[in-house]
Amino acid sequence: MTIFHVNKESVASQIVDGEAVVINSNTSEYFSLNHFGTVIWQEINTATETLEKLTETTALNYGIPTHCVAKDVEDFTERLLEYKLISPCKNVTSEQTNCVVNSAIELPSGPYEPPKIEKFGDLQTLILSGE
Amino acid sequence: MKHEHVQQAAQELQLLHSSGEGVVFHGWSMIPTLVEGDQVILESVAFQEIRPGDIVTYRYRDKLPTRRVVSCRRNYLLLWCDNWPDMRFRSNYSDVLGRVTARIRDGERLEVDNAAWQKETTRAMQEYRASHAKYLLRQTRRFIGKHLLFHHVPPQHG
Numbered sequence: 105m106t107i108f109h110v111n112k113e114s115v116a117s118q119i120v121d122g123e124a125v126v127i128n129s130n131t132s133e134y135f136s137l138n139h140f141g142t143v144i145w146q147e148i149n150t151a152t153e154t155l156e157k158l159t160e161t162t163a164l165n166y167g168i169p170t171h172c173v174a175k176d177v178e179d180f181t182e183r184l185l186e187y188k189l190i191s192p193c194k195n196v197t198s199e200q201t202n203c204v205v206n207s208a209i210e211l212p213s214g215p216y217e218p219p220k221i222e223k224f225g226d227l228q229t230l231i232l233s234g235e
Numbered sequence: 236m237k238h239e240h241v242q243q244a245a246q247e248l249q250l251l252h253s254s255g256e257g258v259v260f261h262g263w264s265m266i267p268t269l270v271e272g273d274q275v276i277l278e279s280v281a282f283q284e285i286r287p288g289d290i291v292t293y294r295y296r297d298k299l300p301t302r303r304v305v306s307c308r309r310n311y312l313l314l315w316c317d318n319w320p321d322m323r324f325r326s327n328y329s330d331v332l333g334r335v336t337a338r339i340r341d342g343e344r345l346e347v348d349n350a351a352w353q354k355e356t357t358r359a360m361q362e363y364r365a366s367h368a369k370y371l372l373r374q375t376r377r378f379i380g381k382h383l384l385f386h387h388v389p390p391q392h393g
Contacts, residue, residue, distance in 0.1 A: 116252045118244055123236050125244035129252055134245035136236050224241060227249050230258045232275055232292055232301040 107193040108148050108155075108181060115189050117145065122212070126189060132227045135187065139212035141219035144180060148190055155181065166216035173216075180219040187223065243294075250292065250299070250332055251279050257339055260301060264316035265290070268303075268355050273340050275301065277333035285312065285328075288356045290335040293326040300324070301335065305363045317359045320366040 110117075114130040124142040127134045137145055140162070147158050159177050163170040184190045250258060257274030268290065269275065277292055285291065285304055291312070292301045302314040302324055312331070314324040337346045345352055 116248045118248055120240060120244045121236060125236075125241050125248065127245050127248045127252070129249070134241070134248075136241045224238070224245070227245060230246065230249055230253065230299065232258050232260045232299050233262050 108184070108190040109193045110145075110149050110190055111188060117149070119146075127227060128187065128189060129227075131188065133187065134224050134227055135189070136222050136224070138217060138220040140217055141180060141221055143211060144177060144219050145184075148181075148184075162211060162216070165211050168216055176218040180221065183221050187221070246299075247294075247332055250277060253277070257337075260338075264318050265301065265303070266318040268317055268352075268359065269301065269335075269338060270340070273338045275335055276337040276339070276344075278336045280331065280334040282328035282331065285331065285334065288360050291326075292332050292335070294330040294332055295326070299332070300326075303359060303363075305360070305367075315363055315366075317362070320362060 111128075115126060115128050117124050117126040119125075119142060122139055122142065124137040124145045125134065126137065126145070144155065144158065147155065155177055156174075159173045160170060162168070163173045166173075181190065185192075253276075257276045260269045260273040260275045261271060263271060275292075280289075280291070285307055287304050287306055289304045290301060291304055291314070292299050293312075293314075300314075302316055304312050305315050305323075306313040310327070312326045312328065314326060315322060316324075335347065337344055339345075347353075347356075
């Protein structure tokens, strides 16, 4: 089972109206995530929960087959890896996974929407102005 | 989320994660503390920690003005530029994006706690107070002129 971590040396994020905005200072790209994408991002960022557990909770909550959500989550994390926003952390056993305590996963209200990441253009050079 | 909101949030993140090389300063309004082409290093700051004398960057439309705080009021900050003594600016606390912690000029880095920077801050604040005193004097003169000296007294007819 793979656990990911955010590449914090080059990646920064903030949540705006429940959706994450992420920048990668190495590649000068920036991204926005939808609500469910943001939930996954936060889980990776805080490393409080495994994505498998998140997948199960989501499937149960929205009444969707687990394998469908698992596929969406896998596709999403592949995009995050592709954009070099996260890296695989380590492999853990299922026994270790069970040790992780699920505090409270806050899923978005409304119907299920697969996690999405949207890539925007390059970051522009910032200029501070006194004028 | 609208593209401009994403762009603005990305810009703010960029600003606060540029600690290594800093952000370019443009303009002549903060001479001599900051001059055209200086690299400015910023840190995020809680509004309770902002003090008069600090130089902060805040959000104003699509710009990132960087000015000196001269007074922390209840709901807003009063700011001015070292090189524009007659102008005042305001910013809400929520629009403040960061506080300047250092500048890099010609490859030399100067931190805000350095004696040279502190001296510059003291001089700028003294200048502001002198400018503010002149401003108050002008306002007082205007008030006296308008309400006391030229008060219209109708002629008395016997």
